[in-house]
Amino acid sequence: MxxxxxxxxxxxxxxxxxxxxxxxxxxxxxxxxxxxxxxxxxxxxxxxxxxxxxxxxxxxxxxxxxxxxxxxxxxxxxxxxxxxxxxxxxxxxxxxxxxxxxxxxxxxxxxxxxxxxxxxxxxxxxxxxxxxxxxxxxxxxxxxxxxxxxxxxxxxxxxxxxxxxxxxxxxxxxxxxxxxxxxxxxxxxxxxxxxxxxxxxxxxxxxxxxxxxxMNYHLTSYQATQQDPVPQGTSHAAFAPYGSYQTKDDLLLLGISNNSLFRRLVQALDHEEWAEDPRFIHNSDRIVYRNELDNLLNECFSNESCSYWLERLKMAGVPCSRIQKVSQVMDDPHLQLLxxxxxxxxxxxxxxxxxxxxxxxxxxxxxxxxxxxxxxxxxxxxxxxxxxxxxxxxxxxxxxxxx
Structure with a gap:
């Protein structure tokens, strides 16, 4: 044929x-x-x-x-x-x-x-x-x-x-x-x-x-730590702050993978002093004091709506997103544009x-x-x-x- x-x-x-x-x-x-x-x-x-x-x-x-x-x-x-x-x-x-x-x-x-x-x-x-x-x-x-x-x-x-x-x-x-x-x-x-x-x-x-x-990252890092990794939820074992935070209405997901992004974040939140805090200067420090930093961020984010923070963070070039439901994804303007x-x-x-x-x-x-x-x-x-x-x-x- x-x-x-x-x-x-x-x-x-x-x-x-x-x-x-x-x-x-x-x-x-x-x-x-x-x-x-x-x-x-x-x-x-x-x-x-x-x-x-x-x-x-x-x-x-x-x-x-x-x-x-x-x-x-x-x-x-x-x-x-x-x-x-x-x-x-x-x-x-x-x-x-x-x-x-x-x-x-x-x-x-x-x-x-x-x-x-x-x-x-x-x-x-x-x-x-x-x-x-x-x-x-x-x-x-x-x-x-x-x-x-x-x-x-x-x-x-x-x-x-x-x-x-x-x-x-x-x-x-x-x-x-x-x-x-x-x-x-x-x-x-x-x-x-x-x-x-x-x-x-x-x-x-x-x-x-x-x-x-x-599982390549985890199988490789196990050889360095000899410790089994544990569930992180929305967090990431290698970065902080990284994960979900509660705003006035919805959950906001942040992805901060380096010190430059952290400085942009704190400027957008009007808390530039956090960048000079010895606990938060470097990513390695922020991992150690993750809980303390998360508490500060949740307190800050809870004062305004998710839409308010998304606008500010995106203007500052900070990677972030609302944690969307399937119904919201279907209506996402970006999905429709693409x-x-x-x-x-x-x-x-x-x-x-x-x-x-x-x-x-x-x-x-x-x-x-x-x-x-x-x-x-x-x-x-x-x-x-x-x-x-x-x-x-x-x-x-x-x-x-x-x-």
Missing amino acids: SRESQPKTSGPLSGIRVLDLTSNISGPSATVILADMGAEVVKVERPKRGDDARGMGPYIQGESSYFLAINRNKQSVVIDISTEEGQDIIRRLARQFDVVVENFRRGVLDKYQLDGESLCKENPQLIYCSLSAYGEEGPDSVNPGYDAVLQARTGIMSITGSRQEEPSRAGVSILDAGSGMWSVIGILSALYHREQTGYGQLIGTSLYETGVYW NMMPAVKHSSIGSIKIPRLPIRMKKSPTELRTGAPKLGEHTYEVLRRYGVTQLELEEFSRKGIIE
Whole structure:
């Protein structure tokens, strides 16, 4: 099949074909980036239920908000890969695609001969990306794992939250999203390598490896202190003042990382004498006397509204923000100015606003073309495009192999 017969896109990856065998959050977080960049992404789903994320509420007119957020710009085909005929369809597609992405438990695809080694033998130009919970090797590689489990395993949960509370998971699925990003970085690097050599390769990442990498500062500093870091809430162990402070109405977040910023802060607060206080002259001093400084700041900030202080601090060039709720983020003028939530058309909902990729490319911009697909919305269209005959489609449909 010729590249010219593909759906036309204008992004930087236009012409790249991606066979998406992923589900839930991590894998689709990777393939949605490729889709937004212009790749043709064909999402393979199981019969009846499809991707597990379709069952994750809350729902918008019956459609999962989780699924809507990270499956736009994709085509959904339903293929039962537990059957020999379904496995053969996947192999036929993989011979014509540039990239395969999967996040099955280790060993599952091997028994179907849909693993990377098998598919790359048939298509030496294929880039095969495996995204797992624990990585390729070791006794835990066969174990299931989700974002919160790996936040616990890699230490992230032990440093998240406040000192007064039990360990907390980060409020967003950072390891799912992070491992998706590493997958894309690997895929893009492998595509460049293929341009130079003509060959694809096997690549992989995992939630565990992502979590360990995110902990790089703490794992390195432990070697200096031999002490386990503790949760800091909104504070930062290396800087002061750094964290949230109570104004007359809302919480204000300050980020003061050096002495120059501290001097700007105290000038904006009309307390320049604090810069000469021996307890607060240097950042190292302020860390020791963090509690005393925080008490002074809270007393000062409590006299006026958050808006009042934001105006003064921003005029002084002090990094700060209101701690905003989701509703406030949606109404944020800066979000609207950057067009971070464009509307995308959906076949049943009509339209929905979804965050775009946080990347700006002047000559080959990313784009939101279509909303997340209905289950099996493109099965027949895609399989015809890739050489499956009408007779075969009818036979596969009759057997329940496709929907």
